[in-house]
Amino acid sequence: MSSAPPKNEPPKPSNFLRGIIERDLEAGTYAGRHFGGNPGDAAHHAAGQPDPARIRTRFPPEPNGYLHVGHAKSICLNFGFARDYGGICHLRFDDTNPEKEEQEYVDAIIEAVHWLGFDWTAGGTSHLYYASSYFDFMCRAAEALIGDGLAYVDEQSADEMRTSRGDFNRPGTDSPYRSRTPAENLARFADMRSGQLPDGAAVLRAKIDMASPNINLRDPALYRIKHATHHATGDAWCIYPMYTYAHPIEDALERITHSFCTLEFEDQRPFYDWLLENLARLGLLAHPLPKQYEFGRLNLTSVMTSKRKLKAMVDEGIVQGWDDPRMPTIFGMRRRGYTPASIRAMAEATGASKTNIWLDYSVLDIALREDLEGQAPRMMAVIDPVKLRLVNWGELFGAAHVEACSAPVHPQRPELGTRAFGLGPEVWIERDDFAETPPKGFFRLFPGNKVRLKYGMVIECIGCEKDADGRITAVLANVVPDTKSGTPGADAVKVKGTITWVGVHDALPVELRLFERLFTVDQPGSDELDFRAAVNPRSLTVASGFAEPALASAQPDDKVQFERHGYFVADRLDHAAGRPVFNRITSLKDTWQR
Ligand code: ATP
Ligand code: MG
Numbered sequence: 001m002s003s004a005p006p007k008n009e010p011p012k013p014s015n016f017l018r019g020i021i022e023r024d025l026e027a028g029t030y031a032g033r034h035f036g037g038n039p040g041d042a043a044h045h046a047a048g049q050p051d052p053a054r055i056r057t058r059f060p061p062e063p064n065g066y067l068h069v070g071h072a073k074s075i076c077l078n079f080g081f082a083r084d085y086g087g088i089c090h091l092r093f094d095d096t097n098p099e100k101e102e103q104e105y106v107d108a109i110i111e112a113v114h115w116l117g118f119d120w121t122a123g124g125t126s127h128l129y130y131a132s133s134y135f136d137f138m139c140r141a142a143e144a145l146i147g148d149g150l151a152y153v154d155e156q157s158a159d160e161m162r163t164s165r166g167d168f169n170r171p172g173t174d175s176p177y178r179s180r181t182p183a184e185n186l187a188r189f190a191d192m193r194s195g196q197l198p199d200g201a202a203v204l205r206a207k208i209d210m211a212s213p214n215i216n217l218r219d220p221a222l223y224r225i226k227h228a229t230h231h232a233t234g235d236a237w238c239i240y241p242m243y244t245y246a247h248p249i250e251d252a253l254e255r256i257t258h259s260f261c262t263l264e265f266e267d268q269r270p271f272y273d274w275l276l277e278n279l280a281r282l283g284l285l286a287h288p289l290p291k292q293y294e295f296g297r298l299n300l301t302s303v304m305t306s307k308r309k310l311k312a313m314v315d316e317g318i319v320q321g322w323d324d325p326r327m328p329t330i331f332g333m334r335r336r337g338y339t340p341a342s343i344r345a346m347a348e349a350t351g352a353s354k355t356n357i358w359l360d361y362s363v364l365d366i367a368l369r370e371d372l373e374g375q376a377p378r379m380m381a382v383i384d385p386v387k388l389r390l391v392n393w394g395e396l397f398g399a400a401h402v403e404a405c406s407a408p409v410h411p412q413r414p415e416l417g418t419r420a421f422g423l424g425p426e427v428w429i430e431r432d433d434f435a436e437t438p439p440k441g442f443f444r445l446f447p448g449n450k451v452r453l454k455y456g457m458v459i460e461c462i463g464c465e466k467d468a469d470g471r472i473t474a475v476l477a478n479v480v481p482d483t484k485s486g487t488p489g490a491d492a493v494k495v496k497g498t499i500t501w502v503g504v505h506d507a508l509p510v511e512l513r514l515f516e517r518l519f520t521v522d523q524p525g526s527d528e529l530d531f532r533a534a535v536n537p538r539s540l541t542v543a544s545g546f547a548e549p550a551l552a553s554a555q556p557d558d559k560v561q562f563e564r565h566g567y568f569v570a571d572r573l574d575h576a577a578g579r580p581v582f583n584r585i586t587s588l589k590d591t592w593q594r
Contacts, residue, residue, distance in 0.1 A: 015351040017077065020293055021055060021085055021258060030055065030257045030288055039129060039253040041137060042286040052123060055087035055257045059113065060131075060250070062094045063105035063231075065307035066322040066329045067112045069343070069364075073298040076347035078260060079118035090127040090254055091120045096246045098230035106231075108322075112330040117340045131250045132232045137284075138241045138249055139193065142204055142222055144282045146185045151222060152178055153188040155202045164210070165218050172210035172218045192225055195238045199225050206245075208274065216267050217274070220244055248272045251290040252279070259292045263356060266294045296356040298347075302517040303328035303361065304525045318535055319518070323573075325583050326518045326539050336515070337559055337569030337585035342367040358523065365586040372559055372567050372585075377409045377416065380454065380500040381547040381562040383512055385428040387504065388445075390459065392478040393425035401425075402505060403484065407455040419550040423456045426504040428546045433499045434475045436464060443497035445475060451497040454563070458483035458493045500563050507546035510580040513571070514541040551580060564588070 024030060036048035057078040061071060082089035091113055095101050110128075113120075120127040145151040154161065154177045166172035180188070192202055204223040212218055222245040227238045241249075248271075251259045259272075272292045279285040299305055304313075305328060313319050313327070322329050325336035333343065345367040350359055393399065402422040409416035429445070438446040445451055445461045452458050459477040467473050483490050502508075518524075518539045525531040547562070554560065556572045566587035574581040 016354065017081070017258075017260060017293060017295060017352045018084075021081060024257070025054060025085065033255065033286070033288060035255050037125070039134070039255075041253065041284055042280070045255060045286045051255060053082075053086070053088040055082065055085050056090065056255055057082050057087060057258055057260065058090040058092050058251065058254065058256050060092045060094045060247070061109050062097065062100075063102065063109060064097070064100040065105060065311055066108055066331055068305050068307065068310060068330065069300055069303070069328045069333065070298050070305035071112075072116060072330055072333075072343050073347045073350070074260070074262075075113055075116055075118060076344050077295070077352060079113075080344075080348070081258070081260075087257075088122045088127055089118070089120060090129055090256070092129045092250060092254065093131060094243070094247065094250070095130055095132045095230070095232060096241050096243060098226060098228040098240060101231050103231055108331065115334060115340060116330065116343060127254075129250075129254060130232055131246055132230060134246075134250060134253055135233060135237055135241070137253060138246060139239075141249060141279050141284055142189065142241075142245075143186060144284055145206065145222075145278065146189060146204075147182050148278070148282060149182055149207065150278055151204055151206050152180050152185045153192065153202050154178070154205050154219075155188075158200060161203075165215065166210070168215070172215075174210050175205075175219070178207065178210075178219070189223075192223065192239050193237075195227070197225055199227055201225060204239075206271075206275070208271075214267060214270055216244070216271050220271055244268055244271060245275065248275050248290070248292075249279070249285075251292075252276050252285045255286070256290040257288075259290045261292060261294055262297045263294045263354075264297075265292065268292075269294070294354075295352040296354060298350060299356060299358045299523070300328060300361050300364065301358055301522040302519045302524065304519075304531060306525065309525050309531060313531075316532075318532070325513065325571075326515055335572055335583070337567065337583055338364065338368055339371050339559075342371045345371065361517065368567065368586055369588070372561065374412070375410075376559045376561040376567060377419075378407070378411065378563055379419070379548050379551055379560050380407075380421075380502055381510065381512070381545055381551070381565060381568075382428040382430055382500070382502050382507075383514070383543050383545045383562075383565060384431045385546055386431040386434065386472060386475060388427050388429045388434075388459075388475045388477060388501065390425050390427070390479050391462065391476050396479055396481060399425060402503070403456070405455050405485070419548065421548045421550065422503045422506050423453065424503050424505045427453065427501040428504060428507055429475065429499055429501045431472070434461070434464065434472065436472075444499055445477070445497075449497075450480065450493065450495045451499050452483070452485070452495050453501050454498050455485050456501070457485070458490075458495055502546045502548055506549045508549055508551050508580060510545055510547045510551065510582055511574075512543040512545045512568070513581065513583045514543060515539060515584060516541075547580070547582075552577070554580065559585070561588075 034048045035051035036044040059078045079089040154175045164173045203221045205219040208217045223239045276289045323331035323335045402424045406418040406420050434445040450460045458480040461477045463476045465474040519534045520536045521534045524534045554570045556575045558570045567585040568582040571581040
């Protein structure tokens with residue numbers, strides 16, 4: 001996808017997931033089921049009330065890093081469906097892997113989902129869950145499978161297991177441990193659990209079909225031994241469930257109806273169903289069971305959406321942290337100035353499809369502009385300043401005179417009032433608003449040309465001053481009398497160009513951080529390419545500019561449109577009264593050129 005829906009027209013994204021939900025609601029697939037008030041097994045839910053939620057979805061991050069724009073897509077889908085169809089969306093931490101997970105990430109994920117505008121509290125109940133709190137049930141379910149002859153403890157080496165699994169062209173072969181009796185397996189599983197075996201000495205495997213064309217059904221691992229401290233359960237466990245075993249159970253215990261995941265899990269779906277149907281038959285889980293549906297991942301051009309690679313960017317110092325404004329993490333985007341509404345609009349506009357999509361990054365910028373256009377106050381700022389001296393100022397008004405000027409805070413919203421600033425004998429203008437010898441079609445300042453200082457007066461350029469190296473140190477102009485904006489006859493002198501400016505006497509010095517794409521290619525980190533080679537060396541420019549005095553009252557996170565230059569936000573970490581720091585979110589139109 002490379003274009004956004006046209007303006008003023010609500011997006012009509014193709015979204016086959018909505019179709020699935022609507023079909024289930026119509027058929028009453030999940031009507032009349034009970035919910036025990038919180039997650040639990042079949043008996044727990046049977047004893048509960050009819051479920052007030054028409055559907056249940058979940059967003060299940062692993063707390064092993066910060067969320068990125070791809071996760072935002074999944075959050076918007078899952079929470080959005082729950083909102084739209086009278087359902088409830090759970091936030092569930094898939095914290096079944098003790099080694100990579102940390103409380104820091106749990107806290108950051110909660111903050112990010114809230115910031116995006118979603119909540120998991122419904123009817124006074126918080127549906128925030130941790131997969132690690134289901135470890136007891138998962139172990140009980142494993143014992144039930146063993147007892148039913150559907151799981152066994154395999155003690156082959158990792159190499160042997162890999163070889164005996166076969167591949168796409170070759171069926172697997174049975175492990176010598178596959179024919180152990182349930183009693184032997186139960187005893188050996190108890191040894192695994194009680195810590196008698198070292199890491200890697202044994203795994204619990206499902207007993208399905210070593211010749212299945214779907215390799216995921218060739219006796220997948222359910223539990224492995226890992227003597228590791230878990231961030232939530234401490235040292236209570238030395239065996240941990242595999243993701244493919246844990247995830248379906250988590251969904252079922254929470255009474256999820258629609259379990260949406262990305263395409264790479266498609267081959268896992270048969271195991272998802274195998275596991276849940278067997279556990280339901282054994283009386284552990286309640287019908288109707290959750291169903292898994294896969295949708296395409298969202299990728300944005302010129303950014304990477306892989307926690308692992310983003311972590312490498314942070315660890316190697318390529319960016320300044322997880323919340324670097326160039327990062328496609330939710331915290332990076334927040335700091336850059338993207339609004340929750342713009343991210344939600346982007347997610348909504350892209351729907352859900354059966355293939356992975358590459359979305360042009362500019363779609364996010366378009367959504368941002370649409371969100372801020374109607375709200376951001378306007379202000380003038382000069383990014384690359386050069387001094388403009390008004391030579392006849394003293395003669396016309398007296399050297400110390402400052403002419404009071406004003407402009408609307410927002411051109412379409414008079415109720416927001418006006419902003420005040422002054423025009424004096426010296427003003428800052430953009431260096432590239434002056435040309436000694438103008439290129440064709442240049443309507444701004446060059447000797448002999450007239451322009452209007454926006455909200456101020458018409459001036460006529462008479463030349464410039466240079467230093468020994470030939471660099472321009474000042475632009476010179478004369479004021480054209482009786483041309484002040486808003487006064488009678490001000491428009492009598494016609495000009496082709498209007499430029500923005502700030503008075504030297506009342507300018508507020510401001511640090512401006514200007515960004516370009518972090519990568520110079522559309523798909524960094526695709527397999528053939530090391531993303532490090534594609535880092536854009538010009539992705540950050542820090543400029544010392546000037547802004548209108550009214551900017552002095554800006555608070556961190558405040559957004560503003562600098563006229564002609566784009567949307568900016570006061571940096572949430574570094575901006576302070578007396579030391580303004582603004583990030584450019586995006587320009588006013590798409591100017592990104594490769
Ligand atoms: P990463 O590969 O970056 O670590 P992940 O998929 O492993 O991402 P999880 O924490 O497991 O990260 O993901 C939580 C949820 O977000 C999952 O349901 C996953 O499918 C979904 N998700 C992750 N990346 C994307 C993406 N690019 N587009 C849509 N959904 C995504
Ligand atoms: Mg993952």
